[in-house]
Amino acid sequence: MTAELTLGAEEELHLIDRRSGKLAARAPQILSRLPGESYSAELQRTTVETNTDVVRTLDELRSELLRLRRGVIAAAEAEGVGIAAVGTAPRSALADFELTGTGRYARMQEQYRLLVDEQLICGLQVHVGVRDRDLAVDIMQRISRRLPVLLALSTSSPYWNEQDTGYASIRSIIWQRWPSAGATGPLASAAEYDALLGDLISSGVIADAKMAYFDVRPSAHAPTLELRVCDGCPLVDDAILIAGLFRAAVRAAELDIEAGRPYVHEAVPVHRAAMWQAARGGLSGRLVDGGEHPRPVPAADAVRALVAELRPQLEELGDFEQVRELATTVLARGSSADRQRSAFAERGRLDDVVDLVIRETHGPAGGEVPGAPVLPRYRTRAGDEAVGPGSIPRPAYREVLERFRGMPESRVDDLRAARDRWATGHGLTYPAGGSARPLEIDLLPRILSGHEWTRLEAGLVQRARALERFLEDVYGEQRVIADGVLSADRVFGASGWREEGLRIPTGTVRAPIIGFDLVRNEFGAWRVLGDTAQAPSGAAVALAARDALDAVLPELPRPAGLLAPDGVLPLLHQTLAAGAKPGALALLSPGPSSASWYEHRRLAEGAHLLLVHPDELEVDEDLEVRSRSTGEPIGALYLRLDTDLLDLVDEKGRPLGERLLAAAAAGRVFLANAPGAGLADDKALYRAVPQLIRYYLDEHPLLESVPTYRTQDTDERLAVLERAGELVTKPVDGHGGAGVLIGPFASAAAVATRRADIAANPERWVAQEVVQLSSLPTFWGARLEPRHVDLRVFVHVRGTAEGDCVLAPLALTRVAPHGSLVVHAAPGGTVKDTWIVADGGAAGGSGD
Template identity: 65%
Template sequence: MTLGAEEELHLIDLESLHLSGRAPQLLSKLPGEFYSAEIQRTTVETNTAVVRTLSELRAELLRLRKGIIDIADPAGLGIAAVGTAPRSKFADFELTTTGRYGRMQEQYRVLVDEQLICGTQIHVGVSDRELAVDIAQRVSRDLPALLALSASSPFWNGHDTGYSSIRTLVWQRWPSAGATGPMGSAAEYDELLDDLIASGVIADAKMAYFDVRPSSHAPTLELRVCDACPLVDDAVLIAGLFRASVRSAELDVEAGRTYRPLPAPLHRAAIWQAARGGLAGELLEGAQHPRPTPAATAVRNLVGRLRPQLEELGDWDDVNELVEQVLARGNSADRQRAAFAERGQLDDVMRLVIDETQGLAGGPTPSGPALRGYPARAGDEAIGLGSQPRPAYRAITEFFRESAPSTIATRQKRRDEWAEQNGVAFRVGGVDRPFEVDLVPRVITDYEWSELSAGLGQRARAIELFLRDVYSDARVLNDGIIPADQVHTVPGWRDEASRLPADAVRAPIIGFDLVRNEFGGWRVLEDNVRNPSGIAYGVAARELMDAVMPDLPRPDGLVDPARAFAELRETLAAGGRDGTVVLLTSGRESAAWYEHRRLADEADLVLAEAKDLDMRDGRVVLRDSGEQVATLYLRLDGELADLTGSDGRMIGAEIIDIAAAGAVFLANAPGNGVADDKALYCYVPELIAYYLKERPLLESVPTYRTSDAAERRIVLERVGELVTKPVDGYGGNGVLIGPSASAAAVASRRAEIADNPGNWVAQEVVALSSHPTLSGGRLEPRHVDLRVFAFLTGTGEGDVRLADLALTRMAGPGSLVVNSSRGGGAKDTWIVDNGRKAETGG
């Protein structure tokens, strides 16, 4: 049960932070007993001496890393022990010039050219080869957890791959990678190697790149699935667990316990799942019928199962402590993504992995105290790994940490009083409800805001082009991009919209609902094109915070949301000609009456109902003053065409006639509902490609159209796993989240979809990000979404901009439905734009 390790280390130019192919020069100055070349000139491999304890292995790994650092640093080089160097690109590959490696490149071509990857191999002494072959198969069920702990390669070719270990997928392309399949004896294993070599597919036994194999050059069993680990302690943890797994299998062999191997496809699936999610996702757990299990639970289960062997080997205390540390701080993939999220710079990630590789075995000392008692999770936006506040939230969390519960309670009382005094409310079912704002703000960094601006600007332009086209030439239908019956039969289609001027902006104000998954990626959940609300509420949230929490530290570059009022006015005025701008409301009974009044007051709009308008000489005018109306901003609860006066006059129809003649501009025109119908949401990526000849910059949530027979079958089988929604629903009404619904509710929804398939869509459940929220005087995570508003004056790149505000909505306790009418609330959203420090006083 001796231990040893081989580490593959990337060489990094410390100035450019790119890979450096200077391994031969370094190796000429290092002892060949412990250091060797790899297939790529950008990598050095270390080989530890044989040791017996985890402490000795830690010391060996640190010693060998220091040996390289001492030679590399004067040459301006550093080392990074990660599966892939975050800034590496395919063009960085440089072949080490030996005959063996030259032959491999000639034979395997692209497989060799993409080998900019590094792993950690752990050796456990098993002197009996027959026993080693048997054990190699028995430990296979523990490999996914070990891979998840080591995962350190989320970035590949300069992009986030969506995997925690993309190295695993690159490595598994080799013809001799993966599991061996059942092996009855060492002779059978050796026969397999001989046949592989005789086939010409591999050149020698060293190319048997199995997940676990008897070493080709030492009396050991070798683990080969793991990524290189920047923190030495992560490698030590994996070594301790692997040795215990080997010992457990050895005891089973000695006791004559039978072993039933996992079918090869299931083993491959388990390895893939670990590579995909690492510690932030789920692992497949179970000896015969693996099922998804939260990664942290699966890892703790493994440690618990191996405890007798860990105690026997004297490793229990070390492993138990190390596993809790890595589960708290995350694996390297988690830490790399957290570093990238701050500024969107791969250089930051490169510096992180170099510093960790060249630093202390357990990593750097935390920058501040952990937020103890907060149930941290992978997808929390404010509290990161190890319960450490993320940089943008350090001052905020420190403020609440130092605030007494009585102080918080006083602030919450003042919040409620302020909202009531200022009339900030929304209407549900004819009843006014208070607009509840949590006192912990949400921060959107300047990097995140720039990414959203580009992606949502693109999406808004495509939607506007679609609306103009579908109500005129209908090229998108004639070219087969969208089936005509998917457009003309949706509830949002309005025949009268075809009469409006072809060049008029139809959706000058678009609202987008976004969510973030647990890996930090933004997804567009819904498009709101008819009359999206929330602008006034976003401003009110900031005013409330300024009144109640004036001493809460603000970041530099904080954008003033009140700027949105002027932006709204400019956008609405740009569409009209002579006259005033009117916000046409359904009146005091409207659910958004507060917003209507606030927008009119602050954006210098005339607030009017149908009774306040008149039609004279082919113009819309204000009845009392006779002033001509240039723009009608429609904020109606119903359709304009159905609008009548108190005398029964068809006011809406007359307005449409005037708009068709170009004498009044209808902002958020009739018929826009065709673009935010949830069944049409699926086509937006295709609209971006069709109209803009671009790829979507922001992804949508995977969505199924139940009107399609093939997709309907999938949905009917998976109603309990999906989110199902009515195509014309709003405010969370009619939404069923399958995993949290009762069997009866799932059965009922399945019947509803089968009876009226065109009325529904289904979406995959997104593991929404969370945010600290005050509850009972303490912070707890709640799921959040984000509503962002785009203002359009045309279809060019310079004709769209995001409003200087966003509205964060949060779900109720334990809920995924993020809507105030369903028990949630809102947060002040702090958009940071450091380019505006001068104008905002930041």
């Protein structure tokens, strides 16, 4: 070997108060107890930096990092302080910044202002010995394509300012704001590098050579090449993996230089894009592949490809077996960012994340040995709600999955048969090939924690209030149009607009029951995918899923605080009664021919509503609505029709719908989910809901929507036609997954046909960005496999004031078919019982 190829590292460590979980500005006190040759101050007083001795092997580097950490831990203990080797401390806030008292740092703060104050970040720097600076400058450019993988492996900063940033490494995004950060561009020699640095200093933009914050740089004080892109790594073994790969990459570049192999410089904007992509998704996302014309690839594939590519150099250095094992381990357990988000998802507490990063930083190099049972054959994926990295069940699911682990196939078959008998016996079937098939209810439930449900409740109640105010306004004063929030053509041209909605009396609640479809992405964030105000279905199926699981698997451990879904039935009765005129409460159904007949029967029976067909109603001369069979007056009709109300006729062909609308207009009957409520369902108006929340409530939307394009807009249509193979396209009036095309999973012919359809009738379509849906273990035969899921929930509306909207205590989880990304409610789909744990309940417990 020509190069030295020695190893060294600098670790920046956050100091965290063990009681509050906040950053602790006690670096001076702690450093006073530590030797200056190995420990030093940083820009902020909440950080200590360690500097290892020069070593030659990965094992020696591991020992050095552990030794230096132990020193800080011991010195900090007297201060009640722990350390965390992460890019950002989970509870960090800008107010925590305290400058280290030196003239150099004070000058930096004076010059860079907020840029300095936001530097509550910590990184890992790795040094590899290189024989001369000319060689170092050549090598640092040749290895730039490999840096995004190293950043992805280190990602440990999803939280900043006490919130999830959406990035796996917000530290690197903050770091890139320095004027001297990033790539240098092509340089032919060390002299050119020094000249570049001199120009930056003479410009007055940076003060000295120490502020050369490039991704990789020749060290200012040692014969080494320094890697600077990585977050701090709480597990020492992750740092060792990065050091091993970096050294091998340096060696590979050196061999290329010696062999005279040419190198094509990577364009700086492409490099910046690749680094941003790594910061955004880490190991759970996609990385740019680093080819001549870069393309996104799964991060795990990029890691494996790098290890394979560097295998000759890793073997030469004696590191291959260790690096391969460490890479396999980190891909199985996920990055620190993944683990932090998993810790937060359990209870919604940043304190749990703080405890995790301190525990890992203080602990053994490879982390704690997992004690939970492992599902070795389960295909783990980013975003799985029940099974985490390493095929380890998440805490809320451990007891439930333990009941199924190792269960004989014959027992699973017996349970599935019992479930099907239950569904058939209770009429929960759908037509298929001339016969009736039972609805498939998966044996493994979904579990929603109390903190998640509380967060969803706040966002959905807010959304329901805004939608009801919109319906009241748009069929009344139409201020939203007069004020320019929505154009008239956008409202009156929408598929859900109904002129007859103008006849409903002012002050009537138009959508007492609103359904919302939600999805969770691979980072655990919830998105509202759609709103259904005309005839939201699924509540009775959610009730049936609970009944079926209780009947078939009563021994499955239920968590403490589990909400009873049948609370929706009295809530439905109360909601209808709040708007009813004198008389009975009734549900109007087309009858047994309806695909939702089971639901109509179940809701009517449980909520004590009359279940009536069109032929069973009459409207007398005084516009009183009565039951034909009993003569009883009806004060509220919950409309669950398959057609528009005005299309409804009785058995003699008389316009029953018109008469019912006249009765409602005269104030004789309350029509729940009245004509025109479906305006809120229109997918072209869906993207305006955040605007409506701000307009009507003067609030910031608490739940995000999925980015949506209106193809009726010329510019957006052109963009959609160009990207149809990357987007989800769907009809504005579609339901149940009908007409949905997921571009990345569709054939070229299907995408071409959709482009033609959009071009011919742009007003009929919308497009949305693809959301990488979360998944849950679902039985495929006797085997569990990850399937994509969504969630339907219901808000009951009695008005638009605070307290008038209530989230029903049940939810329906719908499961995508085997091998599909499309989740829909079409007959034949699979559903899951959804266990909602009240806030404060013990998910994973054994409550009844």
